[in-house]
Amino acid sequence: MNVTFTPNPIASLAIPNSPNIRNAHSVLSLYSHNDSQFETYVFEVQGEHHSHEHVEQYCGNVILYAFLAVSVTNLCSLTGISCIPLKKWRHFNYLLNFMVGLAVSALFTTALLVLIPEALRLEETPLEFGGQGQRFLIVLCCVPAGLLVFFVLEYFILVLQSISKVRKSSEVPDCDLELMNTTIDMSLFDSTVEVLPKKSRCGKCSLSKFIEVAPVAWMILLGDSVHNFMDGVAIATGFVKSSSIGLTLALCVLLEELPHELGDFAVLISTGLSIKCVLVINFLSACAAYLGMVVGLLIGEATSGGFYVFAAMAGVFLYISLADMLPSLRETLERVEKKNRCSFGLFVIQFAGLLVGCACVSGALVGGHLIEF
Template sequence: MDVLLLIVIFTAIGGLLSVLAAGVFLLLPEHYRESALPHGISFAIGALLAGAFCGLIPHAFEDVAASDIPVLSATLMAGILVFFVLEKLLVWRHCHAHACEMHGEDAHHSHNSAENSHQHGRRAAGTFIILGDGIHNFVDGILVGAAFLTDVHLGMVTSLAVAAHEIPQEVGDFAILLHSGYERRKALLYNVLASLTTVAGGVLAYFGLGDMQASLPYFLVLAASSFIYIAVADLIPSLHVKTDIKTSLQQIGFILAGVALIVSMQHLAHRYEAADHRAIGAIEK
């Protein structure tokens, strides 16, 4: 079968499989979803931070020259600041359109407007998670395409590994979108659309891998900056609403569960890739 067709098929299957598996969360009855949602937010924090610090950032810095490290670090910092400015503009625009406290309204109106701005900020977090996930999936598609160009079997293994480590991430994404006020159908639709960027990345890798290799680390750190900003600026503050010991321990436990699952999935993917490389090396000898 043609390599390009294989890239399209496996990137599409990998992206959609992870979204649909995570979408099972949407099938839960409403009262179960409401009780599970705070745990999903905690899990998402761990998954986002682990995906950024244990996956995206190390991979971005893995093969770059020492002279490029300061530029990559600056890109990571700039990405976080850009997401802050974008969210600030979205909140300010909403505030300006509704004449909030910055326009001298009374205290009661100011309180309501501040609450509206907070809710809009949560909505912005959903927008950023879709953007960050789209970038992440696009980079995954490039990696899968590169693997297929190296060896078809390696490409298949890599696409399955990507789907496997994306499942817990997608669960967290659904939790964030629901927390941000998205309806279940829209949450599923936007996650499916974000997953299809995997196909675009794979096709682009097929036609222009040489050109994309130089810019790949920058895509990785931009995706990482998005995940870091969402976890630290938008999600972690919501965990401080409840401060009792039981809730705090549950939050810590689910954060660690998100970290552990992402790290274990990445470790499993690396083992499969290493085994496949050894098999290919043995055949070549």
């Protein structure tokens, strides 16, 4: 039976992870509910036969891009040293809040627009075959929009609560005024101060200081190592899937690591460790990302292994952004309001960070499809 195939560029279906597909034929039957009839179509699947050299070149490019992306994100471990001069800057708190807002929106948006759709294969089936196409992106964009709206509403509720507390505190009863006007006889207190001799620093004191600080350093080292390992797995798996997914995940990890490393560096410095020791600890934890990259490349080569990685990393990103970093933004605003100071400027900085993070991930996702390599 001779069948004449007519090209239909509108109805095209991408088949991922199949670089060696050969020419094949497939039969598709469609059932109509209106007239209860079947319509049968014969499809011709065409694919370019890739040589062994082409496959090796493709694998080499994936490894190179994943290695470069992980190396760039690992440079954040050295940026913590910049917090020493920047901490004296009077606007350092605003910068840190902007970066935290940036990380929250980047993690949250990446989990929704990149990881979850890739894990569920939402964009692999076009609309002509009953799939979602790109329509799901418009629907999922409403989720971060709802987050931003409620972030604004929660801030205004916080401001209204602080205003009501100020008004109540201004209404002081007469009995309280009488207590405020009473004088205190300071002679009842002994003003003598006992001066203790300053202990000399010796080897035992420094050793005890190191033993005291060591658990904190080990906790940060182990926690960051696991975190960086998961980041390396996600970036490598993303590049195996496509260059746009890999670039988006690398950008998200980069935006999240900047405030994270600054915070870890500040904590380690406050414990009394030297700058050199802190840099070594951050570098050792960053090296775990390369091990994660190797694991991600191996998992990504499997047909279904990458989907489970994307789903797991979506949960990690959502937890870090919503349960760990977003509450810190609200706590910062609450501390400012408790001091009866204006927190509107800080709120604008945080909200700007949230908007910029969403824009960066969306731009990387759209631009990545335009510069596929």
